[in-house]
Amino acid sequence: MVLRINGERLRADFDELAQIGATVAGGITRVAFSDEDIEACVWLGNRIEEAGLLADDDDVGNMYGTLPCADANAKTLLLGSHLDSIPNGGRFDGSVGVLAALECLRTLKEHHIALPFHVSVVNFRDEEGSWQSLFGSRGMAGQLRPLSLLDTSTDMTAFHASLARTGLHPEMILYAARDPQTLIGYFELHIEQGPYLERAQTQIGVVTHIIGRTTLDITFQGQAGHSGTTTREARRDALQGAAYFITKAHEYVRENFEHGVFNCGNIVVKPGAYNIIPEKAILTVECRHINEQVLQEMEKTLMLIAQGCANEYMLSVGHRRIQHMPAAPMHAPAQAIIAAACERLQLTQMPMVSYAGHDAQVVSSITSSGLIFIPSMGGVSRNPAEYSKWEDVTNGANVLLHSVLLLAEHVRAGEA
Amino acid sequence: MVLRINGERLRADFDELAQIGATVAGGITRVAFSDEDIEACVWLGNRIEEAGLLADDDDVGNMYGTLPCADANAKTLLLGSHLDSIPNGGRFDGSVGVLAALECLRTLKEHHIALPFHVSVVNFRDEEGSWQSLFGSRGMAGQLRPLSLLDTSTDMTAFHASLARTGLHPEMILYAARDPQTLIGYFELHIEQGPYLERAQTQIGVVTHIIGRTTLDITFQGQAGHSGTTTREARRDALQGAAYFITKAHEYVRENFEHGVFNCGNIVVKPGAYNIIPEKAILTVECRHINEQVLQEMEKTLMLIAQGCANEYMLSVGHRRIQHMPAAPMHAPAQAIIAAACERLQLTQMPMVSYAGHDAQVVSSITSSGLIFIPSMGGVSRNPAEYSKWEDVTNGANVLLHSVLLLAEHVRAGEA
Numbered sequence: 001m002v003l004r005i006n007g008e009r010l011r012a013d014f015d016e017l018a019q020i021g022a023t024v025a026g027g028i029t030r031v032a033f034s035d036e037d038i039e040a041c042v043w044l045g046n047r048i049e050e051a052g053l054l055a056d057d058d059d060v061g062n063m064y065g066t067l068p069c070a071d072a073n074a075k076t077l078l079l080g081s082h083l084d085s086i087p088n089g090g091r092f093d094g095s096v097g098v099l100a101a102l103e104c105l106r107t108l109k110e111h112h113i114a115l116p117f118h119v120s121v122v123n124f125r126d127e128e129g130s131w132q133s134l135f136g137s138r139g140m141a142g143q144l145r146p147l148s149l150l151d152t153s154t155d156m157t158a159f160h161a162s163l164a165r166t167g168l169h170p171e172m173i174l175y176a177a178r179d180p181q182t183l184i185g186y187f188e189l190h191i192e193q194g195p196y197l198e199r200a201q202t203q204i205g206v207v208t209h210i211i212g213r214t215t216l217d218i219t220f221q222g223q224a225g226h227s228g229t230t231t232r233e234a235r236r237d238a239l240q241g242a243a244y245f246i247t248k249a250h251e252y253v254r255e256n257f258e259h260g261v262f263n264c265g266n267i268v269v270k271p272g273a274y275n276i277i278p279e280k281a282i283l284t285v286e287c288r289h290i291n292e293q294v295l296q297e298m299e300k301t302l303m304l305i306a307q308g309c310a311n312e313y314m315l316s317v318g319h320r321r322i323q324h325m326p327a328a329p330m331h332a333p334a335q336a337i338i339a340a341a342c343e344r345l346q347l348t349q350m351p352m353v354s355y356a357g358h359d360a361q362v363v364s365s366i367t368s369s370g371l372i373f374i375p376s377m378g379g380v381s382r383n384p385a386e387y388s389k390w391e392d393v394t395n396g397a398n399v400l401l402h403s404v405l406l407l408a409e410h411v412r413a414g415e416a
Numbered sequence: 417m418v419l420r421i422n423g424e425r426l427r428a429d430f431d432e433l434a435q436i437g438a439t440v441a442g443g444i445t446r447v448a449f450s451d452e453d454i455e456a457c458v459w460l461g462n463r464i465e466e467a468g469l470l471a472d473d474d475d476v477g478n479m480y481g482t483l484p485c486a487d488a489n490a491k492t493l494l495l496g497s498h499l500d501s502i503p504n505g506g507r508f509d510g511s512v513g514v515l516a517a518l519e520c521l522r523t524l525k526e527h528h529i530a531l532p533f534h535v536s537v538v539n540f541r542d543e544e545g546s547w548q549s550l551f552g553s554r555g556m557a558g559q560l561r562p563l564s565l566l567d568t569s570t571d572m573t574a575f576h577a578s579l580a581r582t583g584l585h586p587e588m589i590l591y592a593a594r595d596p597q598t599l600i601g602y603f604e605l606h607i608e609q610g611p612y613l614e615r616a617q618t619q620i621g622v623v624t625h626i627i628g629r630t631t632l633d634i635t636f637q638g639q640a641g642h643s644g645t646t647t648r649e650a651r652r653d654a655l656q657g658a659a660y661f662i663t664k665a666h667e668y669v670r671e672n673f674e675h676g677v678f679n680c681g682n683i684v685v686k687p688g689a690y691n692i693i694p695e696k697a698i699l700t701v702e703c704r705h706i707n708e709q710v711l712q713e714m715e716k717t718l719m720l721i722a723q724g725c726a727n728e729y730m731l732s733v734g735h736r737r738i739q740h741m742p743a744a745p746m747h748a749p750a751q752a753i754i755a756a757a758c759e760r761l762q763l764t765q766m767p768m769v770s771y772a773g774h775d776a777q778v779v780s781s782i783t784s785s786g787l788i789f790i791p792s793m794g795g796v797s798r799n800p801a802e803y804s805k806w807e808d809v810t811n812g813a814n815v816l817l818h819s820v821l822l823l824a825e826h827v828r829a830g831e832a
Contacts, residue, residue: 194645227679243662263643266688355644
């Protein structure tokens with residue numbers, strides 16, 4: 001008989017965790033380093049200890065629960081995701097991955113399954129970027145620098161205070177970096193947050209690429225003037241240039257990139273009165289693509305388009321890159337293992353792209369990583385209405401379990 | 417010899433007044449009902465009394481200095497403009513009109529010129545709309561209602577406090593309405609605030625129309641969503657619809673209306689993050705046209721264009737009219753008198769449109785009104801760099817004086 005996780009135990013965990021930071025609308029607010037996030041971590045720590053796993057944490061606040069193998073010098077396989085949420089987010093995003101990992105470890109332990117590597121459940125801190133996007137996984141992957149905590153795009157004083165009360169020290173974040181030599185791989189289970197699996201009536205998605213993402217501020221600069229008396233040929237209206245750019249940029253990305261995304265999420269206009277021609281328009285822009293090189297070309301062309309729009313309205317234009325998260329292909333062997341796990345469990349599966357960022361994207365820079373998707377009802381996410389069928393959650397957890405078992409078989413066979 | 421005002425006395429007044437609220441940049445900040453505005457009114461009151469004119473004020477804070485005629489039952493001719501400014505505005509906007517009116521009255525008085533009507537210099541309060549656009553002239557014209565002071569677009573508590581310390585009572589504003597039967601007309605001298613007179617190398621502009629103005633808030637409503645995972649066909653991006661509308665609206669007004677203006681001065685996007693598809697975009701919009709009927713048609717068509725843009729992106733759209741100031745033709749006899757005054761003074765003149773609002777626009781609703789423009793260097797206004805040549809200022813004041821004299825001749829001849 002094929003080994004399976006204990007779905008009822010997983011369900012009990014899920015329901016208990018969903019109480020922490022529960023909102024009236026049925027979602028959760030568990031912002032990184034908030035009271036609710038700390039409460040969730042304490043809860044996870046207790047579950048880890050109850051399960052007889054070794055509890056640990058690191059200098060960016062990631063939590064680990066380890067099932068050690070006989071060989072103390074063996075490498076470690078990480079399984080996990082994140083417990084933090086956006087304000088009024090859903091109950092499934094992140095939580096499903098951490099809880100399924102915990103349940104896998106309990107299942108492995110109670111069936112006394114000997115593995116050729118240590119296995120740890122991991123809860124990465126602030127995946128959602130309430131303070132800094134993918135903070136915990138970037139810390140573990142050695143991507144944080146002391147300067148990372150001097151970023152002025154958010155209120156650093158409050159961030160530092162939040163770290164301090166969690167027992168973390170900004171000057172110590174460097175020490176969260178984990179030696180890649182100690183790792184054998186990473187598997188993450190996550191809800192799709194999109195509609196593709198549901199539409200394809202497929203149970204499991206094997207992620208091939210996680211989309212790369214660049215955020216930019218683009219500023220169009222014209223000249224303020226009296227809206228009534230300034231002649232047409234003298235108008236240098238920053239908002240006209242910006243509006244034209246928004247339309248053109250969407251058009252360009254839509255027509256040229258099947259797997260590209262452009263979003264202008266905000267715009268600030270100055271001085272901002274009915275009767276003053278806008279002097280400045282500052283756009284909050286995001287580009288995504290699954291291929292890192294294409295993403296960079298897309299970014300470059302968008303800046304040329306912005307320059308063209310600026311010229312059209314006699315404006316100047318400048319941009320500032322705020323954040324760049326490179327596109328990440330998932331590792332082929334990890335993909336193959338996930339697909340094989342699905343086959344063993346007789347679950348339908350399909351390769352797919354992740355249009356959202358995930359911890360696996362960062363972890364893949366230091367170790368072989370695989371990402372498993374389960375369907376999201378209606379593709380709804382980042383919303384209290386986010387929902388995945390319980391059957392899909394247990395399917396995902398079982399795929400995670402069998403990915404571990406299959407990796408163990410490969411290692412024993414000397415293939416990994 | 418043709419009678420002329422005393423240019424040196426006018427210049428001395430101008431320089432003294434420009435000290436009140438003077439800014440480092442060389443402009444003035446004399447926001448309505450501020451300390452500086454009150455100081456300017458006290459200064460004007462002193463000048464009125466020094467000149468031997470009858471000082472008076474009304475229930476919205478307008479100030480009058482009257483040169484009475486022999487017949488106590490005669491009607492009154494008003495001459496004036498406003499002393500208040502926008503923050504960091506210019507020294508000429510408004511002030512020139514009030515000071516020239518005062519100087520005309522002094523000239524008439526010292527030359528013992530008997531007129532068949534009373535003449536008053538008037539300083540209209542808050543023309544600039546620091547609290548409410550054209551507040552003083554609207555009060556005098558009987559256009560204010562108790563509800564006018566409950567408008568929530570600005571902070572009414574602070575407005576009421578400002579009125580109170582000036583000795584004005586919100587519940588009394590109704591009583592500022594002046595019986596049109598007591599008035600014979602209104603002349604206003606103002607700087608052009610645009611480049612047309614300078615370009616045409618013409619000394620005086622005889623305004624034929626003051627542009628009408630409607631301000632609107634237009635709200636495009638879509639649906640928030642994850643910028644990465646939401647599919648293209650499911651995106652309902654409020655900002656895309658808004659941006660397309662901005663481009664289309666400018667295009668429509670540019671191509672269809674020689675004397676029409678469209679301005680989108682601000683835009684607020686919600687929720688307003690890099691990775692969230694905009695749910696709401698609220699546009700701060702202004703339309704101007706010199707013909708009231710055309711203005712209303714333009715507004716209606718713009719709403720149809722907005723609906724078209726909303727449809728294109730699967731959005732809904734709504735609008736709220738914030739303010740409407742009807743377009744006002746100046747009275748033909750008043751225009752003729754101003755043109756005749758120019759001829760008598762051998763000044764070049766041309767008919768022109770005012771693309772900015774002025775007190776004359778409101779006063780024209782209750783009495784025959786004329787508006788005289790003098791050139792603005794480079795068309796610059798609402799700016800400390802605003803400048804008119806002194807020769808042009810005295811020319812304007814003399815045109816104002818002779819408009820009074822010509823009106824008196826017409827009245828005596830029984831034509832007015």
